[in-house]
Amino acid sequence: MAEMDFKCFVSQTHSVGETEKIGADFGRYLLEKGEKTAFIAMYGDLGAGKTAFIRGLSSSVTPGASVPSPTYTIVNEYDDGKNRLYHFDMYRIETEDDLESIGFYDYSDGMIAAEWCEKIPYALPETYYKVEIGKTGANDRTVTVRKTGDDDK
Numbered sequence: 340m341a342e343m344d345f346k347c348f349v350s351q352t353h354s355v356g357e358t359e360k361i362g363a364d365f366g367r368y369l370l371e372k373g374e375k376t377a378f379i380a381m382y383g384d385l386g387a388g389k390t391a392f393i394r395g396l397s398s399s400v401t402p403g404a405s406v407p408s409p410t411y412t413i414v415n416e417y418d419d420g421k422n423r424l425y426h427f428d429m430y431r432i433e434t435e436d437d438l439e440s441i442g443f444y445d446y447s448d449g450m451i452a453a454e455w456c457e458k459i460p461y462a463l464p465e466t467y468y469k470v471e472i473g474k475t476g477a478n479d480r481t482v483t484v485r486k487t488g489d490d491d492k
């Protein structure tokens with residue numbers, strides 16, 4: 340497939356596998372660009388496919404790691420010896436104290452993919468990828484990726 344540009348990307352998917360594939364393509368894109376500490380802010384309702392997207396992301400960034408679904412923990416760490424990916428689920432985060440108590444601000448040595456970033460708008464870095472997944476049918480989703488806060492490159 341032609342080189343994809345995830346600075347501004349929108350696609351329809353019709354199965355969980357297709358959403359995972361976009362996540363996997365996105366992961367390869369980030370590694371090719373050397374963005375080993377990218378922040379990926381995930382938005383979308385329960386069941387939209389945020390975890391599915393991150394499962395795909397992990398399959399290319401940290402192959403071999405298994406991504407639990409649904410998640411019961413706030414942070415899971417995936418590491419294949421080459422890359423590290425921290426998978427956060429902010430659903431239960433209510434205050435910045437909660438964030439600090441899980442050590443959120445200390446996770447700087449890997450990629451971060453965080454579900455429910457609606458909960459932590461004040462904690463987002465200056466530059467990040469915003470991934471929104473919207474349900475448009477039982478198995479249909481609109482996946483949007485946009486890079487924020489940086490117009491260079």
Ligand SMILES: Nc1ncnc2c1ncn2[C@@H]1O[C@H](COP(=O)(O)OP(=O)(O)O)[C@@H](O)[C@H]1O
Binds near residue numbers: 356358384454480
């Ligand atoms: N096109 C699609 N993309 C992603 N998930 C889909 C799609 N169609 C159906 N699904 C289903 O929707 C659910 C998404 O779950 P999950 O990834 O855990 O969502 P979230 O993390 O956003 O709550 C799964 O049961 C998956 O099989």
Ligand SMILES: [Mg+2]
Binds near residue numbers: 389390409410454
């Ligand atoms: Mg989820």
